[in-house]
């Protein structure tokens with residue numbers, strides 16, 4: 001499942017590649033992925049990309065009039081391609097873009113001069129594909145209040161890497177959540193963007209067990225969890241910037257310390273990593289150094 005680090009890198013890259021271009025074509029070979037009418041999809045053509053960004057586990061495309069909100073769920077992926085490139089299986093939506101007609105605004109520094117950036121006169125495509133077809137692309141025409149479940153409102157807390165989520169705000173927010181730490185980190189209403197993989201990584205970094213209750217934490221453990229959340233996500237983004245381009249549909253996870261590494265030695269203490277499967281999700285942790 002794409003989480004905050006994965007989607008941050010994709011959003012930065014797509015913004016650098018596509019902002020300042022207009023949508024030249026919008027097709028939905030897998031129409032079930034689209035929440036919106038064929039007329040709304042067709043009406044995207046001609047609109048210019050102003051901003052592409054991540055919010056929680058959503059990728060948001062702000063056009064000069066309408067908005068597109070993408071929730072890739074478990075297996076949705078974005079591919080930056082040229083029109084001649086082979087269309088991957090299970091492609092649900094294809095957006096074609098015209099030449100760049102305006103300078104991109106505030107492209108992320110790490111994308112500058114990247115070899116994978118399409119030339120200004122190129123006509124790139126973004127393909128969204130989703131083998132399990134669980135993800136959704138919401139079309140939100142200007143002036144229409146189409147609900148996007150999980151985006152905004154009380155269901156979505158601040159992004160886990162939001163600068164306004166200070167340690168003081170974290171301490172305040174966490175009080176409302178007495179339950180198990182892994183569930184707490186994955187609860188998008190607490191903080192947004194963390195899923196199954198990075199919750200394991202953060203807890204390993206903080207030396208806390210995933211099934212421990214928040215209500216049992218000492219004050220310094222609450223603070224350690226905050227520090228681990230920030231550093232784990234920041235470090236992952238740094239690695240993914242190097243490892244992911246130019247194949248943005250690839251999910252790179254091999255550098256993680258514990259998640260999905262059951263039976264392998266813990267990189268910190270050497271104890272064999274424990275793996276628990278529950279509800280279709282893997283939880284991985286170290287009994288040697290997490291308490």
Ligand SMILES: [Zn+2]
Nearest residue numbers: 266269286289
């Ligand atoms: Zn360990």
